[in-house]
Amino acid sequence: xxxxxxxxxxxxxxxxxxxxxxxxxxxxxxxxxxxxxxxxxxxxxxxxxxxxxxxxxxxxxxxxxxxxxxxxxxxxxxxxxxxxxxxxxxxxxxxxxxxxxxxxxxxxxxxxxxxxxxxxxxxxxxxxxxxxxxxxxxxxxxxxxxxxxxxxxxxxxxxxxxxxxxxxxxxxxxxxxxxxxxxxxxxxxxxxxxxxxxxxxxxxxxxxxxxxxxxxxxxxxxxxxxxxxx
Amino acid sequence: xxxxxxxxxxxxxxxxxxxxxxxxxxxxxxxxxxxxxxxxxxxxxxxxxxxxxxxxxxxxxxxxxxxxxxxxxxxxxxxxx
Numbered sequence: 001x002x003x004x005x006x007x008x009x010x011x012x013x014x015x016x017x018x019x020x021x022x023x024x025x026x027x028x029x030x031x032x033x034x035x036x037x038x039x040x041x042x043x044x045x046x047x048x049x050x051x052x053x054x055x056x057x058x059x060x061x062x063x064x065x066x067x068x069x070x071x072x073x074x075x076x077x078x079x080x081x082x083x084x085x086x087x088x089x090x091x092x093x094x095x096x097x098x099x100x101x102x103x104x105x106x107x108x109x110x111x112x113x114x115x116x117x118x119x120x121x122x123x124x125x126x127x128x129x130x131x132x133x134x135x136x137x138x139x140x141x142x143x144x145x146x147x148x149x150x151x152x153x154x155x156x157x158x159x160x161x162x163x164x165x166x167x168x169x170x171x172x173x174x175x176x177x178x179x180x181x182x183x184x185x186x187x188x189x190x191x192x193x194x195x196x197x198x199x200x201x202x203x204x205x206x207x208x209x210x211x212x213x214x215x216x217x218x219x220x221x222x223x224x225x226x227x228x229x230x
Numbered sequence: 231x232x233x234x235x236x237x238x239x240x241x242x243x244x245x246x247x248x249x250x251x252x253x254x255x256x257x258x259x260x261x262x263x264x265x266x267x268x269x270x271x272x273x274x275x276x277x278x279x280x281x282x283x284x285x286x287x288x289x290x291x292x293x294x295x296x297x298x299x300x301x302x303x304x305x306x307x308x309x310x311x
Contacts, residue, residue, distance in 0.1 A: 058298055065295060094298065101300040106246050149243060149301055183246070 001226050003029040003044040006072065006088075008063045013049030013085060013206060020206040021046070024222040032068060039071040043229045044081050047072070047088030049142070049204060059102060059145040060090030069095055081126055081229065082198045086143055089190070089200030098193055098200045099158070100150030105143070106183025112142040114215075115181055117189055117203060118169040122162030125192050127199040130224025136173045137217040139203040141181060146202040148184035148191075155186055166190035166201055231276050233288045234307040237297045238269035272296055281308045 003021045007014045014031065021029040021044075030040050034052075039045070053062035063069070069091075076082045076097050084092040092098045105111060117139050119131040131137065150158070158164050166189040170179045180187050182202070190201030205218030239245050245267050252266040274291075278284040288306050297304040 057295070061295065061298070093300070099300075101298055103243075103301060104246055106244070108246050108250055147246075183244070 001025040001044060001229050002027060002040075002042040003046060004032045004040055004042045005029050005046045005048055006032050006034060006068055007048075008034045008050065008052035008066065010052050010054055011048050011050035011087070013087075013204060016204070016206045017046045017048045017085070020209045020218070020222055023209065024219065025226050034063065034066040034068050037067050037071065039068065039075055042080070044083065044225060045072055045075060047082065047084040047091050048206075049086030049088060052087055052091065055145070058094070060087060060092075060094040063087070063091045064094035073097060076193070076198050079195065079197050081225065083127060083225075084198070084200040085204055085206060086141075086146075086202055089202055090145065092198060092200045097198050098191060099154050100148055100191070102145050102202070103147040103149050104145055105147050105181070110142075110144040111146070111181045112140070113181070114138050114140045115189075115203060116169050116171050116173075116179060117166045118173050118175075119166060120162070120164050123165045123192065123196075124162070125165065125196045125199060126225050126228035127192070127221055128165055128224065129228045130220030130222070134173065136169060136171065137220075138208070138215055139205055139218055140207050141203045143182070143202055146182040146184065148182075148188045148202075150185065155188075158188075158191055159186070161194070163192050163194070163196075164188055164190075165192050165199055166203070231278060231281065231284055232309045233274040233276055233284060234309065235272040235274065235288065235292060235296055236269060236305045236307075237272065237292075237302050238267060238304075240301060240303050243301050269302075281310075284308050
């Protein structure tokens with residue numbers, strides 16, 4: 001599996017993504033600078049977490065207008081899988097590849113801790129292929145602007161079309177306001193586009209790929225991608 | 231000419247920062263503040279000299295970058311100075 005990781009000024013999870021991809025696919029990912037305009041021929045593009053451009057104007061707003069993004073959008077529209085994690089999710093909503101927006105956490109605080117996520121039953125994508133439908137996994141979050149917002153019609157459509165990939169939940173998989181760390185509407189932690197090849201999620205699977213790091217629930221996402229894309 | 235742009239959250243979009251400011255005002259003894267909505271103010275110096283053209287230009291800037299129209303509204307004021 002050939003992959004690319006976009007690097008913006010102030011990306012800070014690009015290296016984590018690089019290590020996860022190298023470790024799990026056995027192939028060195030290409031690190032693509034935001035000012036490049038040519039995207040190498042890859043099977044997967046990762047838009048990593050961080051604070052691209054210092055979150056100026058809005059989280060992800062500047063990155064979504066950087067030179068490399070045109071080719072990310074073109075590849076996404078051509079069916080290449082694109083994975084946006086944390087700031088990457090914010091960037092993908094700002095480009096319009098994914099609906100909605102990520103607003104300031106309802107509690108106003110930066111939240112950095114592990115959360116439980118439910119892999120939704122309905123969703124079938126290469127990103128979730130490594131998980132069982134309905135499985136509950138533990139993945140870390142670290143963000144200030146992760147409060148997913150979309151209007152009711154958009155939320156209904158996402159649910160009807162099986163495009164909610166992950167929801168924040170309790171350890172037993174039940175949904176509650178206390179398990180929702182940021183006030184996201186309908187507990188949404190991750191969604192996919194209409195074609196199912198673009199995923200945005202606030203939690204960080206790339207940070208939990210090895211028991212030595214405290215858990216490996218994030219590993220299955222990359223293993224599922226590797227299996228599906230090859 | 232100058233363009234003054236106000237970007238505010240749409241009605242119906244929860245503004246947790248505005249809520250926090252409202253609480254803080256209450257704690258300082260400022261009663262009777264029913265709601266606080268926080269936004270952004272952006273000032274642009276433009277080479278354009280025609281007000282209508284300037285407004286149209288800034289409108290495109292708002293649609294493409296200055297506002298996220300999923301959650302935000304914008305208002306443009308064009309001034310000659």
